[in-house]
Amino acid sequence: MKIGIGSTNPAKIKAAQPFLEFFKDAELVSYNAASLVSEQPFSDEETKIGAINRAQDCVAQGAAIGLGFEGGVMEMEEGIYLSNWGAAADKQGNVFTAAGARILLPAPITEGLRKGIVLGKLMSEWTNDPEIRKKDGAIGVFTSGMLSRGEMFLHISTMLLGQYVYMKNNR
């Protein structure tokens, strides 16, 4: 069976690992999946929809189970929080969602976001590393490397797999 990941970003591809360990005969396929949301989602709702669209697009392209991860931000009273979502979809039409850990972004990043600059670009400038979104990401940078973007997506992935297995065992 094919497990699809709706991205070519290595931080997201690595996060499919729990599914590969669970479905031992599965092969992982990376799809150029459409999120159908803005390049910089600005709410939980929009970010979650992006993750679901990516997961379902993988299934539409032939995967038995599709995984979608979307990075976004969300406004709260004191500023803008990093907000990531993941979704797993299958051929039977089941969809599971889970959100990742959140941190408040520093004021200069918030200002850039409000001007319409995407987080990926702001973080590349902040770190002088054009590839930062594929590695530590914003969550890694602002937690002193203690939690990378990949680990954060991995945590979301574990929650998706856990919900999927619960459904299979309890319906």
Ligand SMILES: O=P(O)(O)OP(=O)(O)OP(=O)(O)OC[C@H]1O[C@@H](n2cnc3c(O)ncnc32)[C@H](O)[C@@H]1O
């Ligand atoms: O190739 P894809 O899968 O699209 O991966 P991406 O890195 O572009 O990630 P998203 O589209 O999910 O993220 C939406 C935007 O937010 C940025 N972003 C989100 N989280 C980030 C993080 O932790 N570090 C750097 N940029 C981040 C990202 O670069 C995009 O501009």
Ligand SMILES: [Mg+2]
């Ligand atoms: Mg993107």
